[in-house]
Amino acid sequence: MYHIKYLFLILFFSAIQPGNLSAAEIFADSHIHYNWDHREETSTQEVVDILKKHNVGLTIVAGTPSELALELREKGGDWIIPFFSPYIHEAGKRDWYMDEQVIKNADSGLKNGQYFGIGEVHFMNGFQPKTDNRIFLQLIELAGKYRVPMLIHIDSGNEITFQKLCLANPDIKMIFAHAGGNLRAEHIEKILSRCDNVWIDFAARDPWRYGGISKEDHTLLPEWKTLVLKYPDRFITGTDPVWKVTRWSTWDTGDEGWTHYQKLYDYHWTWLNELPEEVRQKIAWKNTQAILKK
Ligand SMILES: [Zn+2]
Numbered sequence: 683m684y685h686i687k688y689l690f691l692i693l694f695f696s697a698i699q700p701g702n703l704s705a706a707e708i709f710a711d712s713h714i715h716y717n718w719d720h721r722e723e724t725s726t727q728e729v730v731d732i733l734k735k736h737n738v739g740l741t742i743v744a745g746t747p748s749e750l751a752l753e754l755r756e757k758g759g760d761w762i763i764p765f766f767s768p769y770i771h772e773a774g775k776r777d778w779y780m781d782e783q784v785i786k787n788a789d790s791g792l793k794n795g796q797y798f799g800i801g802e803v804h805f806m807n808g809f810q811p812k813t814d815n816r817i818f819l820q821l822i823e824l825a826g827k828y829r830v831p832m833l834i835h836i837d838s839g840n841e842i843t844f845q846k847l848c849l850a851n852p853d854i855k856m857i858f859a860h861a862g863g864n865l866r867a868e869h870i871e872k873i874l875s876r877c878d879n880v881w882i883d884f885a886a887r888d889p890w891r892y893g894g895i896s897k898e899d900h901t902l903l904p905e906w907k908t909l910v911l912k913y914p915d916r917f918i919t920g921t922d923p924v925w926k927v928t929r930w931s932t933w934d935t936g937d938e939g940w941t942h943y944q945k946l947y948d949y950h951w952t953w954l955n956e957l958p959e960e961v962r963q964k965i966a967w968k969n970t971q972a973i974l975k976k
Contacts, residue, residue, distance in 0.1 A: 707963075709947075710740040710970035713833070713859065713885035713920025715802075715939075716754050717746040718772050720923075722936030730758035732943050740970060742920070744802045744833065747771050748787065752796055763974060765799035765833055766791050768821060775804065779811035785820045792828040798974060800825050801833025802859055805843070813843055822851055831855035831973050833883075841869040848877035855973055856880050857918070862887040862894035867905040874913050881973055882913075885922035888949045890942070900952035907957075914961040918969050919954070921946040 716729060724732075733741060744767040745751035751764035766788050768778040778784050791797045800821050805813055813836070825832050834856055836844045844865075848856050861870050861882045873880055887895040895906050902910065910917050923939035923946060954962045 708737050708739040708967055709951075710742075710918070710967050711736075711738045711920045711947075712740075712742050712857075712918040712970045712973075713802075713883055713922045714741050714743045715745065715922065715924050716743055716750045717924070717937065718750065719926070719935075719937040720940060721750065723938045724940040726754050726757040729754060729940055730762075732940060733758070733762075736943070736947050739967070740974075742799065742833070742970070742974075746774060748791070748797075763798045764796065765801050766797040767801065768803055768817070779815045779817045781817065784817055785824070788821060788824050792824060792830060797830070799831045799833060801831075801857070802835055803832070804835045805837060807837045807839060807864070813847060822847075822854065825854045826851070829976055831857060833857045833859055835859035837864055839864050841865060841872045844880075845873055845876060848873065848880045852877070852879055854879060857883050857973065859883050860886050860892065860922075862906070863892060867903075867909045871909055871912075874909075874916055880916070881969060882917050883919060884917065884950070885920040886924070888946055890945070896949075896953055900949055901956040902953045910957065910965070911961060914964050915969060915972070917965045918973070919950050919965060921950065 711733065716726070740761050740763065742763050742765055743751045743754055744765045745754070746767055746769040748767040748770055751767065755762040755764050768784045768788065769775045770778070770781070770784055770787055788800065803818065803821070805811065811818065822832070832854060834844070834847070836858070838844070844858060856877070856879055858870070858873065858880055861884060870882055874882065884895055886892055889896070889900070896902055921943060923943055924937060925939035925942060926937045954966050957965070
């Protein structure tokens with residue numbers, strides 16, 4: 683008998699607290715990873731449970747190695763959208779750009795409909811590879827052939843490198859991963875104004891890792907808010923629960939990133955909730971659907 687009373691109480695209180703309601707809004711977590719070192723800490727079933735509990739209705743996932751993203755979809759269902767990661771073995775991030783097998787795997791995985799995009803591909807300032815390397819150019823060709831988007835992380839000091847890519851491939855949808863680092867709002871604005879085929883992602887810009895987009899209260903810095911409001915159709919975000927990027931990490935243990943999901947999720951909803959409703963719904967949900975639409 684008591685539990686029915688409690689249920690009414692809960693319903694009553696949740697109905698009069700609009701703040702709580704928006705937190706339960708459907709969310710496209712547009713940038714997650716499920717890597718070999720995540721699996722040591724968190725099973726596919728646990729990841730699916732975490733996402734469901736947070737009302738994630740759609741998620742883009744990349745695995746290292748790539749097949750781990752497929753395992754997650756198999757466990758969770760077709761709302762989990764695997765991208766083909768060119769990191770086809772545990773240390774693939776180091777040698778993918780010299781490995782012909784990457785192209786073979788990408789071609790077959792895209793052809794048989796297992797993957798719905800390509801990425802994440804990283805280019806770090808001062809390191810190999812560069813964006814003109816042969817394997818990467820072939821991946822771009824495959825994205826065109828199979829009409830799938832690419833998730834690209836470019837850490838250069840200005841917008842030129844990425845802008846060259848998006849201008850040279852106007853028919854390929856490109857997601858610029860982790861905006862808010864070396865490229866500031868003024869750089870991103872140049873990309874957005876010149877390339878209609880680009881979307882901007884704010885994953886991993888929380889204060890516990892890279893920061894760069896928000897104030898202490900976790901709402902957007904004025905320059906980013908202005909840009910988001912100017913281009914509300916062009917931004918997406920995600921939690922990106924990779925934890926080994928922090929300075930406390932040790933490299934001989936698994937990655938416990940998925941255990942931090944709640945605070946990453948809360949962080950993104952804090953800045954989202956400060957935006958006008960229509961803009962918030964676009965960034966949290968609708969824009970990701972537009973990217974994935976063929
Ligand atoms: Zn990532």
